[in-house]
Amino acid sequence: MEERLQGNPVSEGIAYAKSYIYIPGTLTKAPGFFPKGQEEEKYREFRETCEKADGELVTLYNGMCKEDPDKAKIFSAHRELLQDEEILDEIRETICEENMNPDSAVSKVYTEFAELLAGVEDPLIAERAADLRDVRDRLLRILSGQETSKLSSFSEDVILVAHDLLPSDTATMDRKHIKGILTEIGGVNSHSAILARSYGIPAILGVPNVTEKIPTDTMLAMDGLTGEIFVTPGEECIRDIREKQTSFFRKKEAE
Structure with a gap:
């Protein structure tokens, strides 16, 4: 039975395909602590994780520079957040003085900074909270030994459905097979919206x-x-959407 939903259009286009529900692994951590005497070892583990994350970001930056140097700046901005002295100091103190495990410390500190940004009235600044969550999740993924996002390769056309997409999710997605994006949150100024528009993905x-x-x-x-x-x-809706899609493509080609 046909059902109609409504959201905020942030990237023009028409799409018709099967849904793919993207639910990333749960990476945020409840506080976990370690015995005194392991502070140096635990902090070293965090710093090594930062080096690995920076290496990933450099690879992403270099790869995107070949396609779109302007969008590559997203990963340059993430490297800056990864090296932010205030955040690093907070994490060092949380590990070395509170004896909180690196994953818990990363989750705590980055989430707090992201929530501060998200509460700012300026929507452009508030949207940058997604960048902090992105860097946080990259560090937590490396610490947990999980693989990278699986949005980079599909065997068939899909419409991607998610609670939210972080900037690196959108930047590395399979643009050939992902025909549309639906999320529960996010705004017109988010990196995901900006990248979707630049890729021509509705x-x-x-x-x-x-x-x-x-x-x-x-x-x-x-x-x-x-x-x-x-x-x-239903059949009538499919016919209408395909006609609208054809009309949309013709209009774009004529521009």
Whole structure:
């Protein structure tokens, strides 16, 4: 049965494909502590993790520079956050003085800084909280030994459905097969929205509870002009969306 959802269109375009629900691993950590006497070892583990994260960011930056030097600045900004002295000092104190494990310290400090930014009235500044969460999750992933995001390679066309997408998720995604993006949060000024527009991928953000309402492999039609999403669309809706898609492509080619 066809169902209609509504969100905020942030990148124009029309898409029709199966859904892929992206739920990254749970990386935030409840506080965990270690016995006194291991402070130097634990802090060294954190610093080595920072070096690995910086290496990943350099690789991403160099790769994107070949395609889009302007968008590569995202990873340059992440390197700056990774080397931010105030954040590093907070984490060092949390590890060495509170005896909190590196993963818990990273989760605590980066989350606190992200929440501070998210509460700023200026939306451009508030959206940068996503960059802090992105750096946090990169460090936590390395500390946990998890693999990188699996959004870089698909065998068929999909519409990506997620609670949120961090900047590195969007920057490294499979642009050939990801035909559209739907998220529960995010705004027009977020890196994900900016990258989606630059890649020509239609995106609708701010769709309430979309990851709960749409199972994986559900047929979707999305209108990045109006913010409408059609779940299991009927024949008439499919015909209309395909006509609108053809018209949209013709208009873009004529520009």
